[in-house]
Amino acid sequence: MDALSETLRVVQLVGAIFLQGRFTAPWCYQSPAADAAAPLLEPGAERVVIFHMVTEGECVVELDGEAPMRLAAGDVIVFSRGDAHRMASVTGLVPAPATPLKDLLMRRPRQLNYGGGGATTRLLCGYLACDARLARLLLDGLPPLVKVNVRGSNAGVWLEASVRYALAEARSPRPGGSGVLSKLAEVLFIEVLRLYINEQSAGRTGWLAGLGDRIVGGALNALHRHPARAWTLEELAREAGTSRSVLAERFQLLVGSSPMQYLMQWRMMLAANLLCRSKAPLARIAEDVGYQTDTAFSRAFRREYGVPPATWRRRREALADLVTGA
Numbered sequence: 001m002d003a004l005s006e007t008l009r010v011v012q013l014v015g016a017i018f019l020q021g022r023f024t025a026p027w028c029y030q031s032p033a034a035d036a037a038a039p040l041l042e043p044g045a046e047r048v049v050i051f052h053m054v055t056e057g058e059c060v061v062e063l064d065g066e067a068p069m070r071l072a073a074g075d076v077i078v079f080s081r082g083d084a085h086r087m088a089s090v091t092g093l094v095p096a097p098a099t100p101l102k103d104l105l106m107r108r109p110r111q112l113n114y115g116g117g118g119a120t121t122r123l124l125c126g127y128l129a130c131d132a133r134l135a136r137l138l139l140d141g142l143p144p145l146v147k148v149n150v151r152g153s154n155a156g157v158w159l160e161a162s163v164r165y166a167l168a169e170a171r172s173p174r175p176g177g178s179g180v181l182s183k184l185a186e187v188l189f190i191e192v193l194r195l196y197i198n199e200q201s202a203g204r205t206g207w208l209a210g211l212g213d214r215i216v217g218g219a220l221n222a223l224h225r226h227p228a229r230a231w232t233l234e235e236l237a238r239e240a241g242t243s244r245s246v247l248a249e250r251f252q253l254l255v256g257s258s259p260m261q262y263l264m265q266w267r268m269m270l271a272a273n274l275l276c277r278s279k280a281p282l283a284r285i286a287e288d289v290g291y292q293t294d295t296a297f298s299r300a301f302r303r304e305y306g307v308p309p310a311t312w313r314r315r316r317e318a319l320a321d322l323v324t325g326a
Contacts, residue, residue: 003224004197004211008190010273011134014042015185016178019125020109020167023059025118028093031125032101034082038129040101044319045129049139051078051189052087053150055160057121062086063144074151074160076192080142089121109167109181124163126185133269138193140256141206148195155191159184210254215242219251223263227270228290231263268304271297275313282309 018041023029031050038048052061053076060068061077063085071077079085086095096114109124130138150156166180197212210216218240223231236259237247251259267289274285286297301309 002211003217003220004190004193006224007134007137010270011131013128013130013186013189014045015126015128015182015189016041017109017124017126017163017167017181017185019112019123021112021114021123021125023087023089023113023121023123024115025089025121026093027115027121028086028088028095029114030086030095030098031084032098033084034079034127036084037101037127041127042129044322046132047130047135048082049078049080049128049130049135049189050082051076051126051128051192053124053126053163053188055122055124055163057119059121059123060088060091061145062088062091066144069145069147071147072149074149074156076148076150076188078142078146078189078192079144080139080146081144083144087123089115089119124167126188128185128189131269131272133265133272137207137269139206141204141209142196146192146196148192148199150188150191150195153191153195155187159188159191163188205254205256207255210251213250213254215240215247216250216254219247219259220255220262223259223266227263227267228288230290231260233259264300265304267291268301271301271309272305272312275309276316285309 021029034048034050037050038045041048052071054071054073056073058070058072060070062068063079063083068091069077088095150159163181163184166184169176169180193208197208200209200212207220210220219236222236222239233244233248237244240247242250248258251257251262255262257265271285271289274280274288278285280288282297283294286292286294289297291297291300298308298310301312305312307315
C-alpha cells in the first residue's frame with residue numbers, strides 16, 4: 001500500500017457535505033474561519049478543513065492577502081489553513097448578511113438560495129475533520145488556496161454523479177443518505193490531493209510534494225509499508241534506488257526532516273491511532289510500531305506528545321466521552 005493510502009487508512013478522516021447553494025448574480029457570501037465553524041461542524045475535532053465544489057456556472061473566491069481566483073464548473077477549492085473567505089459572482093461586492101452558523105447547520109445538507117436573479121452558480125460546501133498532526137502532514141507546504149478541476153480526472157464524472165445522487169437521497173426519507181454524503185466528502189478530498197500531487201509545480205515542498213518525487217516517494221512508501229522494520233539509511237536508500245546522501249538531502253528538502261526522524265513520527269502516529277481505537281496493552285502496541293520494549297516506546301511517545309501513552313489514552317477516552325455525552 002502506498003504512503004497516502006496507508007496514512008488515510010490509519011488516521012481516519014471524518015467529513016460531510018453540509019451545504020448545497022444556488023446563487024444568482026449578483027451575489028457575495030462570506031464564510032467564517034474553519035476554527036470558528038469546527039465546534040458546530042464536528043465537535044471535538046482538532047482541525048477542520050473547508051472545501052467547495054462548483055457544479056454549475058462560475059464565481060470568484062476572495063481571500064485577504066491573496067489575488068482573487070476564478071472558479072468554473074468542476075473546480076474544487078480547498079482552504080488548507082481554514083481561512084475566512086468570500087465567494088462571489090464578481091469581485092468587490094458586499095457580502096450578504098450572514099445567517100447564524102448554528103441556524104445554517106441545523107439541518108444538513110442545508111439548501112441555500114440567494115442572489116439577484118442573474119446567471120446561476122451552484123456550489124457544494126463540505127469539510128474534513130482530522131487529527132492536528134495528520135493535518136500538518138497532509139497540508140504543510142500547500143498554498144492557502146488549492147484548486148483542482150475534477151472533471152479532468154477519471155474519477156470526476158463518477159464523483160459528480162455520485163454526489164448528485166447522494167444529495168437527492170439525503171432529502172429522501174430513506175435512511176443512510178447522510179452517511180453516503182460523508183464518505184463521498186472523504187473520497188472527493190482524497191481525489192483533490194491525488195490531483196494536486198500530479199499537477200503541482202516545481203519548487204513545492206511538504207509531504208505531498210515528497211510523495212510526488214520519485215526518490216522521496218519511494219522512501220516514504222517503503223517506510224509506510226514496513227514501519228516496524230529496523231530501517232537504516234543505507235537500506236532505505238537502496239529501496240528508493242539512490243545513494244544515502246541523495247536521499248538524505250532530498251528528503252530533508254521536501255519533507256523537512258531526516259528519514260529516520262520521519263519514521264519515528266510516523267510510528268508515533270500509528271501508536272496514537274492504536275491507543276485510540278483499541279484496548280491493546282502498551283507492550284503489544286510498542287512491538288507493532290517497532291519498539292522492543294514498552295519503556296523505549298513510552299519515552300519516544302512522551303517526546304512526541306508530551307505525556308506517556310497511558311496518560312494520553314486516558315485523556316482521549318475522557319474527551320470522547322465528553323463529546324458523545326457518555
